[in-house]
Amino acid sequence: MSDDRLEGLRAAVELSPDNHALRLVLAEALAAEDESEEALEHYALLLEQGALPTDELVRVGTLAIDLGRLQLAARCLESARRAGAMGGTAGLEEALKAALVDGGIARPAVDPDDEPLPMVAEPVAPEEVSFADVGGLETVKKAIHKTIVLPFQRPDLYERYGRRAGGGVLLYGPPGCGKTLLARATAGECGVPFLNVRMEDVLDPMYGVSERRLHDAFMDARLRSPCVLFIDELDAIAYARRKQAGSAGRALVDQLLQELDAIGSDNQGMLVLAATNAPWDVDDALKRPGRFDRVVFVSPPDVPARRRILELALTDRPQADLNLDDLAKRTALFSGADLRALVERAVDAVIDEALESGGDVPIRGAHLDRALRDARATTTDWLRTARNYVEFANHGGRYDDVLAYLDSAEGKAARKR
């Protein structure tokens, strides 16, 4: 293109700054004439105004990386994902990551103020906790291994049969029973970093801030993937829209749906795990295929798990003549938190004794027995609620695991309480 024509285009755009089509023609002309810096300015303006065509986003993002405009590149990538751009986003992401590493930048800022992503402060190193660190719960670990870890480790095999690694998995069960620990261990088994998103980190009363924080968390996770992004208390973030009176909570659910759909369309091995005590309160749209369509019931700890928890709770404390196997058997339905509280109550009594006697008093079986007399399993309320729901709403057998547990010996004991 001749210089005169370029000048003509520049003048035309100056006269009609809102003419997006004209600006796009100018940008393309400048890029073709190797006037990349100027071209990029126009592309950036179009992007800001939401007028950059979807099929240009990847190309512009690549150009931005070449010119060191990583912030702009990240925005192009983000827009491309949102728009569901076909092909190229994976390559753009790789290129962006490489540029970040080369440039020594921790992570790109998405907003113009270069504000660092506030959400996730976890180290990039892979998670070290593994299933070996989780006592008992063999059934649950097997289920997680089969549905999550194996597809992650052997994506090629699963892809041959039309299955993808990554995606969303929902862990549900009574409070204090190790859902977070299991999620962390899952990341460890997969050998990837574990990024934890808590409700308190997302929610904000200011309009639009919660959605932005959630988006930032997902962006950060994408840039670090493969990784496990863990959303705790999913029901608090994604409470069923049909039960919500105001629109603020619904907007957050919409945002989460968008983020999950964006993962689904571009498989980079990012695994989203979520945990909830109330799966029946999570918005139904989140349980549909491609989102959290796999659910795993995390039951109260079984005997081996309880034994392990008691062991850990008593570590480095003076003890004598303890029969933890027996105690583990007698504390059916106790959550991890209940068992730790039990030990603490026993320790309180031991300290009182030590103060009275003036000497060292080890924790004995009698102390734990006495503490057990007043202790109560807090999972029974949850199991009662779960039983109510499963009896009347287990369509499609999604909660068959809970049903099986309730029919087991420990579950029947729960029914009597």
Added chain:
Amino acid sequence: MSDTALQAARRYIEIGRHRQALESLSQLDSETAATTEARRLRGFAFYGIEDFDRAADEASDGLQDDPQALDLLYLLSLSEERRGRLGEAEAAILAALEQDPDDAELLCQYADVLMRAGQLDKAARVLDAAAESDPDSPDVLGSRQSLAYLRGDNREARRLSEELLALDPESIRGHRMLGVFDINRGRAASAAERFGEAVRQDPASELYAADAREAQRMARNPLWWPTLFFTRVGVVASWVGAMVVIFGLRAAGAATAATIAVVAWLALCVWSWVVPPILNRLER
């Protein structure tokens, strides 16, 4: 830390996690814990776990600092109502209505207090005022449904229940009221569906679950069926019908048939009187 805890508590209350809200609120520093907002949240959390005494205390304490706080007056009215202190409940809600006499939600709460006291005519007039202020309010519709039922106007209560369900197909109030009508008409299977829907919406409620289970048992256990037949026809109609049949047979000279009818009818009455409590005890 306190801001986060408050924000978390607000969210927990919005989604009905009252115990978790109380846990969050326990993390507040003493200054924040004494604010009206914190008291309001704590009060609603206590109300949510049905600790009405503490809910009322929080509301009262908060009102000492801010006597005009509408939320706290509303909470106080709710709590006193559940404690059975209807005079106090009325005083609180009237204090709130003094500030905003057109608020439909406040008027509905007043109507609910009046209904609990049995002052149904006045409750109706209050609901008329609420409907004038906010004709589309689901609260007004729900309170009207309750009022129609309490007045014995089953047809109107049924119509309003269906209207509630048209507005919200998952309305617990709508399903439960229709479930009550079904069970009173001996349609146990249909009642079980209705009550089951309420359980789906609120599985933590043992009341809803108990009603659903009872209806399910009645639908499945043949020993209940004579009682269901009885309730399906209705108390008055069944007795009148039975008397007509028995005396009709006697008048027609069929003394034996009349005697058989009397025995059968008495057997049915005794069955429906004696068997249900036994079955309930066995099945619980």
Added chain:
Amino acid sequence: MDRDDLLQPTLAGHQTRPPVDKPWRVGSQVYVAFFGGALAVGAIGALNARTLRMSARAVAAIAGIALAAEAALVTAVVATDTDEIRIISIVAGLAAFGGSYLLQRSPDRVYHFHSDDDEPYESLFGPGLIACICARIIEGILLFGVLEA
């Protein structure tokens, strides 16, 4: 009625019943009507109305309906000189029950609707049996006296 009048307090000092004070099921009173007649169901209905905190006028109306039904029974027996006293007694009882039921229905629903109790009603068996026996004795004496006269 304008808004100001509507928002005047009318519940000062009102307390709902303590949990021990439970009524009888209104529908179950039909058995008392059948076996005990108008006087029995009137007595049970009036007592239940007091438990339900119905007004004195309503209690009196229930009692009045029962007495009227009983009077109609006596009149019918005397006027027709019939042997079918039992049948007429049942009809009178059911008629008295009908009126009593309509008067008690709404207060009973108010009570049941707001009750948190798993067992909101007392058993009517004992009091019902006593009412039936006593009422039949009274009715018998009354009819005997009238017929002899």
